[in-house]
Amino acid sequence: MKLKDILKAKNIFSLISTLFFIASATILIFTAKGYIYNINGKKLEKTGMIVANSEPKGALLYLNDQLQNVTNTTLSNLIPENYHLKIQKEGYTSWEKDIKVEENVVIQIDARLFPMNPSLTPVTLYGCYNPQVNLDNTKIVFQVRDNEEKNGVWLLVFNNLPFGKGYDLKQILKDTANIKYSQAESLWSQDGNELLVSIQNDNITENYIVTNDILSTSVTKSTKTKEEIIMKWKIEADSLTKDKISTLSLNTQGIIKDKTIFWSPDQNKFYYENRDGFVEVYDLEKETITTSTIKISDYQSVIWFIDSERFIFVENNEETKSGKLSITEIDGQNKVSVYEGILISKEVFVSPNGNKLFFLTNFNPSSSTSTNLYTLNLD
Numbered sequence: 001m002k003l004k005d006i007l008k009a010k011n012i013f014s015l016i017s018t019l020f021f022i023a024s025a026t027i028l029i030f031t032a033k034g035y036i037y038n039i040n041g042k043k044l045e046k047t048g049m050i051v052a053n054s055e056p057k058g059a060l061l062y063l064n065d066q067l068q069n070v071t072n073t074t075l076s077n078l079i080p081e082n083y084h085l086k087i088q089k090e091g092y093t094s095w096e097k098d099i100k101v102e103e104n105v106v107i108q109i110d111a112r113l114f115p116m117n118p119s120l121t122p123v124t125l126y127g128c129y130n131p132q133v134n135l136d137n138t139k140i141v142f143q144v145r146d147n148e149e150k151n152g153v154w155l156l157v158f159n160n161l162p163f164g165k166g167y168d169l170k171q172i173l174k175d176t177a178n179i180k181y182s183q184a185e186s187l188w189s190q191d192g193n194e195l196l197v198s199i200q201n202d203n204i205t206e207n208y209i210v211t212n213d214i215l216s217t218s219v220t221k222s223t224k225t226k227e228e229i230i231m232k233w234k235i236e237a238d239s240l241t242k243d244k245i246s247t248l249s250l251n252t253q254g255i256i257k258d259k260t261i262f263w264s265p266d267q268n269k270f271y272y273e274n275r276d277g278f279v280e281v282y283d284l285e286k287e288t289i290t291t292s293t294i295k296i297s298d299y300q301s302v303i304w305f306i307d308s309e310r311f312i313f314v315e316n317n318e319e320t321k322s323g324k325l326s327i328t329e330i331d332g333q334n335k336v337s338v339y340e341g342i343l344i345s346k347e348v349f350v351s352p353n354g355n356k357l358f359f360l361t362n363f364n365p366s367s368s369t370s371t372n373l374y375t376l377n378l379d
Contacts, residue, residue, distance in 0.1 A: 048101035050075040052087065054111040056379075059089035071111070087111045093336045112310065112354075114327065114336050119377045120361075123169070126150045127370030128360060130185065133349045134192030137265065137306070140349055140358065141186045141195060144171075146370045151175040151182040153197060155213060156373070158352050166351055172210060173197065174217045179206075187230070190237040198226050252282065255289070264308035271302070271311075271330075279311070281330045293332030301346040306354040316346040325357065325376075338378065344371050355379045 052061050054071040061068045061075075064084050068075060071087060078101045086096040092113035099107060126147035133140045140156040153173035159166060173181040179199065187196040195210040197219070207222040207229060222229065244267075245253060259272040274280040279292035279302060294313065296302060301314035305327060313335075316323035323343025328335040344360035351358070357376040 045079055046103040047077045048080055048103060049106045050078060050083075050085065050099065050101065050109060051106060052085065052109045052111070054087050054089070054095070054113055056089065056092070056113060059087045059092070059111075059113060062086040062088070085109065087113065089113055091116060095334050097333055110307075110309065111334075112307070112327075114338055114378055118338060120339075121375050121377065123156065123167075123358065123373040123375050124154075125372065128373040129182075129371070131156075131347055131349070131358075131360065131373060132186055132188060134188040135190060136192050137350070137352055138192065140373075141188070142373065143182045143184060143186070145182040151180075153181045153184060153186065153210075156358075157213065160352070166353070166356065170213055171215050172213055173208075173219065174215060176217050179218075184208075189233050190240065196226070196229055248284070249287075252287075255282065262302075262304065264304050265306050266308040269308055269330075271304075279330075279332075290331050292328075292330060294328060301348065303348055303350070306350045306352060312348055312350070312357070314343075314346045314348055316343050318345075321362070325359070339376055351375075 050063075051074050052071050057070075057072050059071045061071055061073060062085070063075060065086070080101050080103050083099045083101060084096065085099050086094060087109075088094045092115055095111040095113060097109075099109075101107065124142070124144070126144050129143040129145055131140050131142040138158050142154055142156070144150045144152060144154055150171070152171055152175045154169060154171050157168050157170065159168060173184075175182050181197060181199065184197045184199045187198070188194070189196070193211065197208040197210055199206045199208075205226050207224065207226050208219045209222050209229070210219055224232075244263075245256070248256075256270075256272060261270040261272045263270045268284050269281055270284075271279050271281045273296045274291065277295050277297055279294050279296060281290045281292065282288075283290070292311075294302075294311070298315075299313045300316040300323075301312075303312040303314065304310075305312055310327055310329050313326045313328065314323065315326075321342055321344055323340075323346075324337060325339040325343070325348060326335055326337050338357070339359075342361045342363060344362060347360065349358040350356070355378050357378065358373055359376070360371050361374050362371045
C-alpha cells in the first residue's frame with residue numbers, strides 16, 4: 001500500500017473516531033439532561049423519573065408488568081406517558097398504581113406493604129377498659145377492673161427503643177377501699193400532659209388531675225367541676241386550631257368553613273367530609289386537594305395512619321362485637337384488610353413507628369372473660 005493511501009486511511013479513521021466521539025458525547029450530554037430517543041416517535045424527548053421505595057424494602061418492582069429491579073431503586077429516563085407500577089414481596093400484600101410520568105418531574109413512591117397473616121399478641125391480661133390515646137400519640141390510658149391486685153388506672157407508654165415490645169405498661173393509680181379509680185372516666189388534656197380522672201360517687205362526680213406517671217393510691221382532688229375542666233381545655237384547643245387556620249390562605253379557609261377537620265400526625269394535612277360524603281384531604285405544603293373514593297358513612301371511624309399518607313378505616317358492629325380494620329392510601333387506592341374478627345369498639349391506635357395497631361378484642365365474648373388490649377404486628 002502506498003504512503004498516500006495509508007495517510008488517507010488514517011485520516012478517514014480519525015474522522016470516523018472524531019464523529020463517533022462527538023456523537024457519544026452528545027448522547028451522554030442529552031441523556032444527562034434527561035433526554036432519550038423515542039424510537040416510536042423518532043425524536044428526542046425529555047424524560048421523567050420514578051423513585052420507588054417500599055417498606056419493607058427488597059420487593060420486586062414491575063413497570064408495565066416487566067420486572068425492573070428491587071426496591072429501593074430509581075427508574076430513570078422514562079418517556080412521558082402513563083405506566084402501571086407494581087411492587088410485590090413474598091408474604092406481603094402487593095401494591096400497584098397507575099403513574100403518569102411527566103418531563104423533568106421526579107415522582108416519589110413510598111409503598112407500604114402489609115403482612116398477609118399478621119400476628120396478634122395480647123398487651124393486657126387482666127382486662128382493659130376505656131383506652132384513650134393522648135394527642136401526640138405517646139401514651140394510652142386505660143382502666144383495669146377485673147383483678148383485685150391490678151385494679152386502677154394504667155398507662156401504656158410508647159418508647160423508641162430498637163428492641164423489645166416498643167412500649168411499657170405502668171400503673172399510675174391503684175384502687176383503695178374508698179376510691180375505685182378503676183371505675184373512672186379518663187380524658188387527656190390538649191397537650192397530653194394532664195389527665196382528668198372522673199369518678200361518680202353517690203351522684204357526685206369527683207375529679208382528679210394526674211400530671212405524672214408515678215404509682216399512687218391518692219391524688220389531689222380538683223376544686224373545679226368536670227365541665228369546667230373540659231371547657232378550659234376546649235378553649236385552649238380551639239385557640240390553637242384558630243391560630244393554625246389563620247395561617248392558611250383565604251381560599252383554603254373558605255373550603256373548610258363550617259367543616260370539622262381532622263389533622264394528620266405531621267400537621268401538614270387535614271381531612272374533612274365533602275358535600276358528597278367522601279373523605280377529602282388538603283395538603284398544606286403542596287396546596288392540593290385529594291378526593292378519596294372512601295365514603296365516611298360506610299365506616300364507624302376514620303383514623304390517620306402515623307405516616308400521614310394513609311387512613312385506617314374501622315368497621316365495627318356493636319351488637320355482634322365484630323369488625324374489620326382496613327388501611328388505604330389517602331386517595332382510597334391500595335386498600336388492604338389487615339384484621340377481621342372480634343372488635344369490641346371502634347377505638348384503634350397506631351404505634352409511633354407504624355409497626356403495630358392496638359385495639360380491644362375478646363376471643364370469647366359470650367363468656368365472662370375480660371376484654372383485653374391486643375396488638376397487631378404490621379412488620
